[in-house]
Amino acid sequence: MKKIVSSAATLMWFCLMVARPVLAAPEASVAPLRSEPLPEYPGKEVQMIVVEYPPGSVDPVHRHDAHAFVYVLEGSIVMGLKGGKEVTLKAGDTFHEGPNDIHTVGRNASSTQPAKFVVFLLKNKGAPILTPVK
Template sequence: MRYTARHIIAALLMAPLGAFAQHAGAPHAAQDAVVKELMTKELQDIPGKEVLMITVDYPPGSADPIHRHDAHAFVYVIEGSIVMGVKGGKEVTLKAGDTFYEGPDDVHTVGRNASKTKPAKFVVMLVKNKGAEFFIPVK
């Protein structure tokens, strides 16, 4: 199943990653990220927990709003380059093969495609409470 970012934020579904904001300064409106659910699996030996695995395709210039996940989030970049950061931490630029981690209490302050001309794609594996929404907007 494929989701556009607008569908996600509107419904705050468990699967994909929410609405992605337009990148400031882009000459034209940046396209929303596309999030695809790969699998959800209950962790039988850890009661009340499940894993959600998704891919995120960032078109050129795409960025996401400030949010948190209430989950352990493990990111692996497949292609392109992305910029990630959490509150109190440094922004990092990741390229294909690089990884990033966010904890359940982290506020994801920076998440964007590092390029205004090339797409980027990454996989996210989230360990979260079973049935809980994982994308939580932060104002």
């Protein structure tokens, strides 16, 4: 009986180790901070959000259809736009995406430490924060 239990435990461990790379990366959490219409610019608004990347978090390819200004609060993140180079940002660093940019790389630079950043978006009123790109 001990041999059967030991064999079953070994098989379970093996299956978990093989399946590990297939598991999805942890998702980022997004918390709204503030949203304000801009009466001086009809149809436009500002939205501020805080994004938290757990260790190993990776964003899908997307666009913002907005000017997005990033300020890293803690940890480090990797950002990249279509046609540009990837950059690694640490606490205190900034990043900008324009309304026509495609965000091809957005991830936590660490597999062990979380990262947190603020995003200030200047966008069309009521438009989504993020639009996936295939």
